[in-house]
Amino acid sequence: MSNNRKVVFNDVTLRDGMHAISHQYTTEQIAELTQLIDESGVDIIEATHGDGLGGSSIQYGFSKESEEDIIKTAVKNAKNAKVGVLLLPGIGTIEHLERAREWGASVVRVATHCSEADVSEQHIKKAVDLGMDTVGFLMMSHRSTPEDLLEEAKKMESYGAGTIYVVDSAGALTMDDTRRRIALFKENLSTDIGFHGHNNLSLGVANSIVALEEGANRIDTSLAGMGAGAGNTATEQLVAVMNKMEIPHTIDLYKAMDAAENVMKPMMNRPVQIDRLSLTLGYTGVYSSFLLFAERAGKEYGVDPRDILTKISEMGAVGGQEDWIIGVAQDLAKEKAHA
């Protein structure tokens, strides 16, 4: 460990995990999970629609319970842990944040695409004004070089964020990729540093360990990995490895294991696991929104959709460039014909 700061666990079972249950947790489930996560010794429990405050909508899918009920239920059932919310500027607003604060949330993660920290300024400043534990959350961090990512992190630091995260939204970072980003943050930021991993390449636990080794002191996990795609880093798996490595923390391994096995897994609609789809996303590093288009174009032009996604990713697609897909599919088909 390159520092002596306490490792803070930020549980995302009730936020990223919302994606895996189509935002349909009931307040009873939220209450039960909050209690178990709290009892396991986690520091922060994030509870929000998967896409953050204001996410419940036709576009992102309606959550079963209202934002107010989700947050209040978590606050009510967390005896020791603080309750956090996610806020994506553009989806959530300052007003959403103020209400979440009133309902008892004391941590906020202001999330932007890895190259767009600028849009977080107003929200981060407001969160600091509200006296919240304020976190900058740089999503899809694999799409920026470590150096470019650091520039965005510095912006968030200048706005007042106390912690900045490397967020591996697509589970696309290798261990070297993670090491370089966290090490550069550690060298150049005076904030706390966080890591949010996904397991698409089966590296969620490994990347979290690497992040801790390089000086990250805030880590996102969820029970049984409950989260989007191949899932997040599973609390109980990371804690087992930390115990073996004698990295200090405050989590009760057995409680986390039992909550994951006895309560979380039976609640899942489908197993959270690495399958061809989630592995493809981690491998190509694109948003899942491209998948359906790539499959259709692949069929039409007789090329492998994974080749299309790889090409699209190399071209720098971030979201909204679905129209590139046909062109890429046509080019690949031509290459194939001439090969």
Place this chain on the structure above:
Amino acid sequence: MSNNRKVVFNDVTLRDGMHAISHQYTTEQIAELTQLIDESGVDIIEATHGDGLGGSSIQYGFSKESEEDIIKTAVKNAKNAKVGVLLLPGIGTIEHLERAREWGASVVRVATHCSEADVSEQHIKKAVDLGMDTVGFLMMSHRSTPEDLLEEAKKMESYGAGTIYVVDSAGALTMDDTRRRIALFKENLSTDIGFHGHNNLSLGVANSIVALEEGANRIDTSLAGMGAGAGNTATEQLVAVMNKMEIPHTIDLYKAMDAAENVMKPMMNRPVQIDRLSLTLGYTGVYSSFLLFAERAGKEYGVDPRDILTKISEMGAVGGQEDWIIGVAQDLAKEKAHA
């Protein structure tokens, strides 16, 4: 990469994977899987009862097909890959090995507990005489220090093995543990070096990458991780990461992904995944044979079976010390009463 030797993929779908299907693959399944694995570019396909030659028995479970049919089917359907067998001295004999050789197997892994390489001498020497690609396979490698493990590896080298494996049978090695063992082998052995990983701590892919970085050039994988416990390192996941890291190899990623998803997963009796049981085994590093006894004793004495297993592991239990469990459970119950 610290050497330029080609990375050899040794597929264990049809051997370690036997455990996950209670040794019940049919010859039709063996034929189909062999063809797909062979087409994906794998170098060696191991096909044997999960416990190796001679394993089909009351004690270890009968396989659906005869040893002869398993091996001959693999040999017949592998156009490019060599076919390998596993041999645990004490279960399999020299006679088994000679027959396997006659049936077309050209690779053998002579497997012993990590501290018992001595028992492999006769079998390794015979395999070399038979002109086979001869591998020493040190099981439960986490139970020996790197230095002690090296001593056993040197014995296997002296008997004539061309490759020596660090075998993480219980999926209990951390990345540092793996690094130390492979690095020491690399420094002190002139053989090729192999790594066999399990995913109990979610480190199968990460440990395999670490092993490659430290100079291993033979890696065990299986389609979709098909294997005992939490499964082996999944071929398609490791290859995806190797591609991203630009580590050279000969595997067709898409073929491996498709075979895993379309053929292997539908054949599984139960999903091969990390659950409380397999995580407990990886965490405590004991053989699964202790589990049932620990659960019973835990219930009887009111202590957590995981604490019993951890203690048993610290005491150096390897197998056959099930009688220690009651004593440990009683001690833990006393400690609890006085706490």
